[in-house]
Amino acid sequence: MRTFPMIVVLAAFLSGCSSKPPDPEPPGGETPPPEEPLPSGPPVEQGPPNVPEFQPAFPGQTRAPAIQTKTALQVTEIASGFRNPWAIAFLPDSRMLVTEKLGSLYIVTPQGTKSPPVAGLPAVDARGQGGLLDVEIGPDYAQSQLIYWTYYEPREGGNGLAVARARLVDGEQPRVENVQVIFRMLPTLDSTLHAGGRLVFTPDGKLFVTLGERSILEGRVQAQDLKSHFGKVVRINPDGSVPQDNPFFNTAGARPEIWSLGHRNILSAALDSQNRLWTVEMGPRGGDELNRPEAGKDYGWPTIGYGEEYSGAPIHQSTQAPGMEQPVYYWDPVISPSGMTIYSGDLFPEWRNNVFIGGLSSQALVRLMVRNDRVVGEERLLTDRKARIREVVQGPDGALYLLTDATNGQLLKVTPR
Incomplete structure (x- = not known):
């Protein structure tokens, strides 16, 4: 449920470039309100960069001016007692599916009543960063009752991210039936880190899956390898088949599911109003990145970036390289991003089209104002x-x-006070 619109404001630019005569004055002699001036001033309070010698490639690529929400906020606890919860998806009746990393899935009412754990889910490898991760309802849920989820699948020789779907059977003891694994990250590797795991459906029924590079060196080097799913965004059909318009569908030796490459570990993803995918990926020590992954493009990891190893050792010789994309924005020090939505509601008019990202180490809800x-x-x-x-x-x-x-995770609701 992370497909919310972002309006890309181009009016000011186009008005200076177009030869078209100006629109007539609105009825009643009213003129449209002027566009709100862009923020200015110092950035939000944060520590010094870990890699100060790495400078942004363009103005505003990091440490944008601080902004402040004018609306007073009310934070309400809907439910608690979740053990490391990971994802939320809304059912058509406003109840929520909530996953727990250790492998449980619950149905939660808007008032906070939790169902028994949904029965029938496959076993998960919950070591480290693994477990039951994202959940989404299918585009045709009203007819099919299909739900989709990501999880670390235990395998001989290690594990890997898998995407499964099944029919949700509601009731006093909810369950899933006819479980089908529609995608498996390959190759199998014994790592408890960096498998990614966010799901985003597009309006045309395609499914984006974000994948990490497994962190350990054996996996990291495969982020640039088209024979491996590691460090990629993949795009599949809801049944797991591969869309023929994928960028590497006809590339010999490449995995045809791949949409983009050169990522580290993507735990945040959403669509904008133009149905373009936006992601936020975990950096090392420094270098969390906001990207807009496009078909067939390379986002640089581990060749370029803005961070360093946790030990302080260097990873990158440079922040730029030919044929590799720059992040739209990066953080140093990091926010440790997980979860993302682009606001389109009416409760907070001042937030419309803003990006919201969950922050782990930053212990914050990170808000970004985006223009052009x-x-x-x-x-x-x-x-x-x-x-x-x-x-x-x-x-x-x-x-x-x-x-x-x-370990006593909360489900919170943020509204105007």
């Missing part, structure tokens, strides 16, 4: 709660719904 595909302002919300925010989605009521990453 560039970040022009940043805000850190809910920092007083000192909570790791794992997930953020927009509900059908226009509120934001969050999950906190804790």
Whole structure:
């Protein structure tokens, strides 16, 4: 449920470039309100960069001016007692599917009543960063009752991310039936880290799956390898088949599911109003990135980037290289992103078209104001709660719904006070 629109404002630019005469004055002699000036001033409060010698490739690529929400916020706990919850998906009746990393899935009412765990899910490898991760309802849920989820699949010789779908059978003891694995990350590797795992459906019924590079060196080097799923965004049909218009569908030796490459570990993804995919990926020490992955393009990892190893050792000789894309925005120090939505509701008019990202190590709900595909302002919300925010989605009521990453994780609702 992370497919919410972002309006890319081009009016100011086009008005200076077009030879078309200006539109007539509106009825009644009224003139349209002027466009709000872009934010200016210092960035949000944060520590010094880990790699100060790495400078942004263009103005505003990092440390955008701080902005401040004018609306007073009300944060309400809907439910608690979740053990490291990971994802939320809304059912058509406004109930929520909520996953727990250890392998449980619940149905939660808007009032916070939790169902028994949904029965019938396959076993997960929940070591490290693994487990039951994202969940989405199918585009045809009203007819099929199909739900989709990602999980670390235990395998001989290791594990890998898998995408499964099944029919959700509602009731006092909910269950799934006819479980089908539609995608498996390959190759299999014994790693408990960096498998990605976000799902995003597009209006034409395609499914984006974000994949990490497994962190360990054996996996990291495969982020540039088209024979491997590691460090990629893949695009499949809901039954797991491969769309023929994928960029590498006819490339010999390449895995045809691949949409883009050169990623580290993508745990945040959403669509904008033009149905373009946006992602936020985990960097190392420094170098979390906001990207707009396009078909067939290379986003640089591990060749280029803006961070360093956790030990302080260098990873990249440069932040730029021919044929490799720059991030729209990056953070150093990191926010540790997980979960993402682009706001389109009516409860917070000032937030419309803003990007919201869950922050783990930053313990914040990160808000980005975007204009012309560039970040022009940043805000850190809910920092007083000192909570790791794992997930953020927009509900059908226009509120934001969050999950906190804790052994007693909370489902929170953010509304105007």
